[in-house]
Amino acid sequence: MGGKTDKKLIENGKRWDGRGIKDMRPLKIEAGVLKQANGSALVEWGRNKVLASVYGPREVFPRHMMDPTKGIIKFRYSMAPFSNIDEHSRSGPNRRAQEISKVSRHVFENVVFLEQFPKTMINISCEVLQSDGGTRVAAIIAASVALVDAGIPCKDLVSGVSVGRVNGQLVLDVDKYEDNFGESDIPIVISTRTGEVLLFQADGMLTKEELETAFEWAYEGAAKVREIQEAALRKRYSEAPARD
Amino acid sequence: MNERNIVLPGEQVYDGPRHMEGCYVENGKTYAGVLSLKMEDRIIPLKGRYLPKPGDVVVGVVSDERFNGYVVEINSPYPGQLSTRDTREEFKTGEVLLIRVAMVDEVHEAVLVEPRKLQGGEVLEIESVKVPRVIGKNGSMLQLLQEETGCEIFVGKNGRVYLSGGNTPLATLAILKIAREAHTTGLTERIQAFLAEGKGRAG
Numbered sequence: 305m306g307g308k309t310d311k312k313l314i315e316n317g318k319r320w321d322g323r324g325i326k327d328m329r330p331l332k333i334e335a336g337v338l339k340q341a342n343g344s345a346l347v348e349w350g351r352n353k354v355l356a357s358v359y360g361p362r363e364v365f366p367r368h369m370m371d372p373t374k375g376i377i378k379f380r381y382s383m384a385p386f387s388n389i390d391e392h393s394r395s396g397p398n399r400r401a402q403e404i405s406k407v408s409r410h411v412f413e414n415v416v417f418l419e420q421f422p423k424t425m426i427n428i429s430c431e432v433l434q435s436d437g438g439t440r441v442a443a444i445i446a447a448s449v450a451l452v453d454a455g456i457p458c459k460d461l462v463s464g465v466s467v468g469r470v471n472g473q474l475v476l477d478v479d480k481y482e483d484n485f486g487e488s489d490i491p492i493v494i495s496t497r498t499g500e501v502l503l504f505q506a507d508g509m510l511t512k513e514e515l516e517t518a519f520e521w522a523y524e525g526a527a528k529v530r531e532i533q534e535a536a537l538r539k540r541y542s543e544a545p546a547r548d
Numbered sequence: 549m550n551e552r553n554i555v556l557p558g559e560q561v562y563d564g565p566r567h568m569e570g571c572y573v574e575n576g577k578t579y580a581g582v583l584s585l586k587m588e589d590r591i592i593p594l595k596g597r598y599l600p601k602p603g604d605v606v607v608g609v610v611s612d613e614r615f616n617g618y619v620v621e622i623n624s625p626y627p628g629q630l631s632t633r634d635t636r637e638e639f640k641t642g643e644v645l646l647i648r649v650a651m652v653d654e655v656h657e658a659v660l661v662e663p664r665k666l667q668g669g670e671v672l673e674i675e676s677v678k679v680p681r682v683i684g685k686n687g688s689m690l691q692l693l694q695e696e697t698g699c700e701i702f703v704g705k706n707g708r709v710y711l712s713g714g715n716t717p718l719a720t721l722a723i724l725k726i727a728r729e730a731h732t733t734g735l736t737e738r739i740q741a742f743l744a745e746g747k748g749r750a751g
Contacts, residue, residue: 342597361597361625372655417572417581422655424625452557455595455677457570457581460558497558497579537583538554541594541731 309485314471328477333536335453343454347446351436356446358454361424375421379409383432411502417457437480464493465525467518492522496530555580598624598676598706600658604649607704610639623706628658669712674727676707681730696743718746
């Protein structure tokens with residue numbers, strides 16, 4: 305955001321990559337891609353590629369973090385060194401990765417039945433293999449599928465999408481160019497069953513009316529994302545895998 | 549298995565409050581909490597870690613010796629305790645036991661009794677929710693496995709299987725096949741064919 309470009313990002317109702325204003329990038333999800341993990345998922349969203357794994361519930365390490373009344377979640381968001389990371393400084397546990405890990409952890413603390421697993425921890429780890437804007441939402445939807453794949457009791461699947469403003473026009477599912485040269489980027493994650501908002505970060509300026517529209521679009525987008533998440537899980541469990 | 553039979557977290561499974569495994573109640577309605585199979589009025593979770601229940605017979609590994617007993621690892625997030633008061637035998641860490649869960653406290657920690665040392669065999673780990681399929685109706689699948697392979701097999705509720713004697717490699721492959729295809733129909737026939745074929749190859 306805040307960069308300058310001569311290229312028109314929206315022309316005749318088409319975005320620079322040919323999408324319409326409310327079109328999302330093609331989303332593909334596969335569940336159970338890692339055999340060692342209790343649960344896993346691979347999300348390919350446009351040029352984003354995120355691999356999520358879930359281990360647990362298991363013994364807490366380090367022990368002082370143990371909570372005798374409920375389980376804890378450890379969420380690790382990380383960008384691979386080869387993930388086109390140049391825009392976000394270097395790979396590894398930097399400020400940005402820590403922030404995303406923290407807000408994502410709070411998303412799952414609201415949906416997982418942690419009180420069923422006192423004195424344990426659940427490790428969720430998301431590795432961004434390739435990034436093209438909107439990776440935190442991609443990581444969260446991947447983690448949600450991986451959690452369900454691991455058989456961890458949750459209230460709901462979580463789904464989301466980002467909404468942004470580019471050339472004064474609201475758009476759904478912002479990519480890297482639109483994020484860099486647009487005016488606003490708002491990732492929204494919701495529980496589609498109840499409509500509860502679990503993540504809402506606003507970068508840039510929007511009017512109140514625009515924000516209301518943004519939420520409306522995010523709900524529509526999240527419903528589509530959820531369909532794909534559900535299809536991925538059903539596919540994984542409806543056919544017998546050839547080999548483990 | 550039919551795709552429509554699979555329920556996902558957040559999906560309503562019953563129009564009214566009901567306590568079922570892997571489900572939760574909200575505003576008087578019952579929703580699935582884990583990925584499960586819906587069969588008529590039953591909900592069968594397809595995945596999840598083992599939580600000990602009183603009466604379960606499990607296969608555990610002694611992980612620590614204490615002055616008052618042993619800590620036994622039972623393939624669960626929570627370890628079990630075997631008190632020296634409940635056994636006259638002595639164990640070493642690493643030994644495998646067939647053991648019964650007598651009691652479970654509010655943080656899922658199990659009190660274990662009646663240990664029986666298992667020696668000279670192999671231990672296999674599968675998903676604990678798939679154990680009923682390995683045992684079969686009234687133990688039919690287990691009986692089939694034992695008869696066809698000549699193995700002595702103990703199936704712990706925690707998903708650990710102990711095998712000794714007989715054609716262990718074939719029994720291992722068969723059990724892994726059952727675990728992989730646990731949610732499909734016509735499994736017994738396929739396992740029967742698999743065992744017959746495996747025996748033919750060995751002979």
